[in-house]
Amino acid sequence: MWTVPKPNYRTDLCSEGKITVNIGGVRVVLFGDVLKRYPESRLSELLNCSNQNPEAISSLCDDFDPGRKEFYFDRDPDAFKCIIDVYYFDEIHIKRGICPICFIKEMEFWKIDSSVLDECCKSYLSEKEEELNEIASKVKVILEDLEVDQCITRAQRCQRFLWRLMEKPGSSLPARIIAIASFLSVLVSAVVMCMGTIPELQVTDTEGKQVEHPILQAIETACMSWFTAEYLLRLASSPNKLYFALSIMNIIDFMAIIPFYVVLSLTYLGTTSMMELGNVQQAVQALRIMRIARVFKLARHSSGLQTLTYALKRSLKELGLLLMYMGVGIFVFSALAYTMEQNHPETLFRSIPQSFWWAIITMTTVGYGDIYPKTTLGKCNAAVSFLCGVIAIALPIHPIINNFVVFYNKQKVLETAAKHEVELMELKSDEDARRKTDSGPVLGDTANLLATPHMDVSWRSYRLPA
Incomplete structure (x- = not known):
């Protein structure tokens, strides 16, 4: 048994009474004057009703020994050691090794408001809540994928089936085949676009101009x-078409498709005479260059590229600092270079804005050599700018890489946790089905999985390691 130490300023301790609680086999003696600091907590209520009827006591604890006047609780003693800090220090810290979500449930059991948590623990808890919300959303997506047969009409079933076929490569073998075909089409299209610029593979049209080979054009058309068919099918099967149209990746898909049809209309739909205009031809070439946007379609089929994008989003602060450092350095060193080189008869630094280009290629360690200093002071300035550029670029590299690794590992863990949670749901549903003799939930029945109370997919139903 261990007795909680009391503050030195407390006097006449026994006059307020005391209670003895047993938390998971650990006996603790608590004094009444301390517990009354939070009168709405469970321990304070237990102190007030310790001399009342047994029913009131039973509602507050798991068991009670009248002879020893000891209250028993089947709770975590380590978490309780943190809980009692609020009576003495008016704040609580979550110790290492304790799951923060489980600790919040402990606080709810002891009727302690979560506002007494210290700020550091609140931020740690909010991070865990975000992770659990992500798991819950992934579980909902998995359960919705299993709910194809629960749609009301045949049109809804067909729409859901088509959506899974086009958007969920792991849902079935045909969906995986379509994803692989889409991935290969992007690669073939990129290769054809590159090969079409090789002079040896081009042919001469009736006007004597070099154009792409007809075979390459046929592959491009295919x-x-x-x-186009993939985009239209995904749009038709999308449950939220406005959200689909405004999604970044879908906008990229649209921008990669539309130039082909614009060029086709300008070339073959009665605008041949307009093609003689120089600005129209330049517009067509610009539209053709926009075909490079289809390379970004690879991100839809690559979790690595998606993780890189999310990691860069989380590293916007570091990237902003890098741009700020580089911007200041470029302005300072270009101004110094112009000042030091302007009196040289063969100077290449005609103005400060022109010197920006030299500062950029110097600080980024590119160094084309088209602009370079010719005075001794100018060369010293170039050496300092080079060293500052190396330092400025190297500083944010580690945080960005760390964000990528952390986010990638986190996504893998969350995906595994979501799949494991669905498996646990199905096992629980199977156990319930065995216990029932009448019609009840069966294994794989997603509607029953969602309707079962113990299978709530909110974040409070999950547990993560501390």
């Missing part, structure tokens, strides 16, 4: 037909 790829664009596939991209």
